[in-house]
Amino acid sequence: MSREKQYNRRQVSGVALAALSSFLLLFTSDEQMAFSSLAPTxxxxxxxxxxxxxxxxxxxxFTLGMSDVDTNLIYPQSSEQASQIKHLLAQSSSFTNIHIMGWGADDPWPDPAQPEPxxxxxxxxxxxxxxxxxTTPVITLCEAPWWMKGRLNADGSTTRLTKNDDFADITYDARVLDNHMSDWLHLVQRIAERYMAPPYNVRYFQVWNELKGYYNxxxxxxxxxKSQGDPTGDNARHGYTYMYNQVYTTLKQVAQGQGIDPxxxxxxxxxxxxxxxASTNAxxxxxxxxxxxxxDRRSLNVVATWLAEKLGGDFLTIDGGNVNKDQTNLTDPFTATEKFADVVQWIRxxxxxxxxxxxxxxxxxxxxYAIPFATENNPDxxxxxxxxxxLQFINSxxxxxxxxxxxxxxxxxxxTPxxxxxxxxxxxxxxxxxxxxxxxxxxxxxVVALASKSSVLLINKSLLPHVVDVEGKHVPLRSFQVVVVNR
Incomplete structure (x- = not known):
């Protein structure tokens, strides 16, 4: 079966919403805020x-989670603020994802002269x-210490990172060097041993982030x-699935060693x-x-390759947004988010x-990332x-x-919520x-909705107010309002 399958499962033109996006472009942020409060009479x-x-x-x-990507909660402005934010997180999120390095976390092994992180x-x-x-903790195994990493260049050479590159831009273009894979796996092992154990009891691990450094x-x-690259020297040529398979094996071995059912x-x-x-010429x-x-065909190929060549996997993790790579929008932001469901349907x-x-x-x-193309300052x-x-996630x-x-x-x-x-x-x-x-x-x-036996969530995607008849109940919706009503 072909990896690429064409879908044309929607016939709705989206013209009305596209016109709305164009209409909103006419207004300043203050005017947008005023329009966002339009309500039924x-x-x-x-x-x-x-x-x-x-x-x-x-x-x-479906379950919603959050990634902790800065230091705001580990170094809060005040204990009161930290307490309030943690309360809001507890009420709205079920997973907390943490990267092992970067995005607010220090390098766990900055000195290669030290035998252990x-x-x-x-x-x-x-x-x-x-x-x-x-919340349930998730660890994302990315980034890696500078001394383990290098960037593959267009001429085939590899640029090794220096100590000053630990959090520089180049680190996000670098992968673990082929001849430092054992060091990376040793760090993974120590992280797993520390955080699988009480009190953290981590059971979920994502391997790397956005294939950073794996672009050739x-x-x-x-x-x-699953190519191992060239481990005879400082080369950055191994494939992601090669690295993933070794990390997968390491994590399962640590679990078994700690008496955890793998x-x-x-x-x-x-x-x-x-x-x-967006471009038909891309x-x-x-x-x-x-x-x-x-x-993008290359992204699809990565997913297919990983599925075909992995030693094992417990979930498939991907990334994306409703904005095209060439920064051109062919439709309104709401219709563009339907891309998320199409990706899932393609995988299935x-x-x-x-x-x-x-x-x-x-x-x-x-x-x-669901980006409101024309109204970034409108919270509604x-x-x-x-x-x-x-809803795209839930329904797909x-x-x-x-x-x-x-x-x-x-x-x-x-x-304040x-x-x-x-x-x-x-x-x-x-x-x-x-x-x-x-x-x-x-x-x-x-107006779109999500319904269970006891509740209905309503979303007004429009600038205009509406009144919705929900099983005999008249529910007023101001512009862009989201509400839940009992059945």
């Missing part, structure tokens, strides 16, 4: 009817956030396979960005396409004999768009989505994993 009759199926359609597998302070503090919030400028492609430790890859293109376009554009379409796990592995979005629009994206069968950072959950000190917090909290409280869901249809394309 008290005498406005229902203009939209929501229909809910009488039997459940499918069961949600010992610099655990910031990583301990970040893992403590998960304990304090009662010689081939204009990702080195995603299947309880979940390891995921390949954490590749699922890029897309040479890396695939045939997986819809109104927003076409997915792969032949499981050739690509083991394609139809069964839980799918995680390690990072996801931002919330509606993000919540609509969660995604298991976990990790939001990048916490900032949209609240306003500045003192931490924002609109996105309300939606994240509603999903966790009213639609947790295991909830049977009922198919909905709306007489207005502006």
């Amino acid at each position: 008290p005498d406005m009759p229902p203009d939209t009817t929501l229909h809910i199926a009488t039997t459940s359609q499918h069961t949600s597998a 010992t610099n655990w302070s910031t990583l301990d503090k970040k893992l403590q956030i998960a304990l304090d919030t009662g 400028p010689i081939t204009n492609n990702w080195d995603g396979g 299947p309880q430790v979940k390891v995921g890859g390949p954490y590749v960005v699922m890029d897309s293109w 040479p890396d376009r695939s045939n997986v396409k819809d109104q927003y554009g076409a997915l 379409s792969l032949d499981p004999h050739t690509y083991p796990g394609a139809t069964t592995l839980p799918i995680w979005w390690a990072e996801w 629009y931002n919330n509606a768009l993000k919540t609509y994206t969660l 069968g995604v298991s976990v989505a990790l939001a990048w950072g916490y900032d949209d959950l609240w306003y500045a000190n003192p931490a 924002g609109p996105w917090y309300g939606s994240a909290n509603a999903i966790k409280e009213h639609f947790p994993a295991g909830t049977p869901l009922y198919k909905t249809s709306s007489t207005s394309q502006d």
Whole structure:
């Protein structure tokens, strides 16, 4: 079966919403904020009817999590602020993801003269956030100390990192050197031994981040396979799946050595960005396409290669957003988020004999970005768009989505919940994993819904207010409002 399958499963043009995005471009941020509060008048009759199926359609597998990507919680402005933020996280998130280095965490092994990694302070503090919030900890095994890494250049040479490069831009273009793989695996082993044990009890690990350093400028492609490269010298040529397989084996061995049943430790890859293109002339376009554009064939190949060549995997983790790689938008931001569901559908379409796990592995979005193209300063629009994206995850069968950072959950000190917090909290409280869901249809394309036996979440995707008839209840929605009503 071909890795690339064309989808044209929607016939809706999206013209109305595209026009809305253009309309919003006419206004300044202050005017956008004013328009975001447009609400129905008290005498406005229902203009939209929501229909809910009488039997459940499918069961949600979805859980929302957050990635801790800075030092705001380990070095807070005040203990009061930290306490309030942790309370908000506990109410809205179920996973806390931490990278072992970078994004607020120090290098755990900065000195190659030292036989062991010992610099655990910031990583301990970040893992403590998960304990304090009662969320499930996830460790992302990325980045790596400078002395282990190098960048592959277009002329075939490799540039080794220096001590000053530990957190410089070049580190994100570098992979572990082929001849330092044993050092990397030793660091992975020590991290696993420390954090699988109490009190942290980590059981989820993502391997690397966005294939950083695995881009091959010689081939204009990702080195995603299981080649070991050239370990006879300081080369950066091994494939991602080669590294992943050794990390996978190391993590399972540590689990067994600590008396943990290895299947309880979940390891995921390949954490590749699922890029897309608007231009029909883009040479890396695939045939997986819809109104927003076409997915990048190289990203699809990484997923397929990992599925085919991995030694084992417990979940499949990917990354992406609703903005095309060439920064051109063919449709409105809401329609563009339907890319997330298309990626999942493509993965599920792969032949499981050739690509083991394609139809069964839980799918995680390690990072996801729903960008409001024209209204960045409108929190209600931002919330509606993000919540609509969660519906794409839920309806396509995604298991976990990790939001990048916490900032949209609240306003500045003192931490005050924002609109996105309300939606994240509603999903966790009213639609947790295991909830049977009922198919909905709306007489207005502006209003979409998610329904369980006891609750209905409504999203107004429009600048205009609406009044929705939900099983006889009249529910007013101001522009871009998200609400939950009881059935």
